[in-house]
Amino acid sequence: MLIAQISDTHVKVPGQLAYQRVNTSAMLQRCVAAIAALDPRPDLVVVTGDLVDLGRPEEYTYLKALLSPLPQRVVVIAGNHDEREATRLAFGADGYLPARGFLHFVIDEPYPLRIVGLDTLVPGEGRGELCVERLAWLDETLARQPGRPTLLLMHHPPFLTGIGHMDDIGLDGREAFADIVGRNPQIELILCGHLHRNIQTSIRGRRVLTCSSPAHQVDLDLRPDAPSCFRMEPPGYMLHRWHDGSMVSHQAVVGEFAGPYPFFDAGGLLID
Numbered sequence: 001m002l003i004a005q006i007s008d009t010h011v012k013v014p015g016q017l018a019y020q021r022v023n024t025s026a027m028l029q030r031c032v033a034a035i036a037a038l039d040p041r042p043d044l045v046v047v048t049g050d051l052v053d054l055g056r057p058e059e060y061t062y063l064k065a066l067l068s069p070l071p072q073r074v075v076v077i078a079g080n081h082d083e084r085e086a087t088r089l090a091f092g093a094d095g096y097l098p099a100r101g102f103l104h105f106v107i108d109e110p111y112p113l114r115i116v117g118l119d120t121l122v123p124g125e126g127r128g129e130l131c132v133e134r135l136a137w138l139d140e141t142l143a144r145q146p147g148r149p150t151l152l153l154m155h156h157p158p159f160l161t162g163i164g165h166m167d168d169i170g171l172d173g174r175e176a177f178a179d180i181v182g183r184n185p186q187i188e189l190i191l192c193g194h195l196h197r198n199i200q201t202s203i204r205g206r207r208v209l210t211c212s213s214p215a216h217q218v219d220l221d222l223r224p225d226a227p228s229c230f231r232m233e234p235p236g237y238m239l240h241r242w243h244d245g246s247m248v249s250h251q252a253v254v255g256e257f258a259g260p261y262p263f264f265d266a267g268g269l270l271i272d
């Protein structure tokens, strides 16, 4: 199974730039075109939150139009820039989101992986939260299928990154979440967003990562007093390949680059 991950698309209404600089819609269009052209074709596309910038219904309408060239199923979770009911309204017809409450979901079929989406959104705040109710839902959900390889999706990463201004709007409930992960070795990978760059670690032996954005990236600045800044580094997405019982993650960049060039000539000799 091949899964494409897009994160932090921050779509605004047509004609508006994010932070008065970033044409997030045009950049998402390029990312979508790159994924739509992939061979082999991903089986599923997941979008790990901050789908739109201001949580407005018209932004979701535009987002859906921008995602529509993707031939495969697209599954979304909410981030801190999203509005829960507007997200539900926009994607509710796709059948996996609940009719009320948190935007958690489970997709059991038809994939070899069980896909579990977690809602870490706190309305009106940048930080995320896994409260007692949400942790209980996760615990019960994972306990129902302990033998099935599982992919977890959540916008706020359940770890501190060292990028201080982002850690300040990080996830509350990390310790209890880690305990649940420790009890559920069927979790193959935890996919997050929020950081607008690829960061990887492990929690209780399970791999967890944040995905780059198809638009702006959070500046890599590990000074304790680093200002809250973004940088127009190469935009990206990720490809996660589940094969023979193991998951391999690839970072992809979006853009025009020279190549591909062959290593060998027609006679099989190394070109030096």
Ligand SMILES: [Fe+2]
Residues within 6 Å of the ligand: 008, 010, 049, 050, 079, 081, 194, 195, 196
């Ligand atoms: Fe974001």
Ligand SMILES: [Fe+2]
Residues within 6 Å of the ligand: 050, 079, 080, 081, 155, 193, 194, 195
């Ligand atoms: Fe975020």
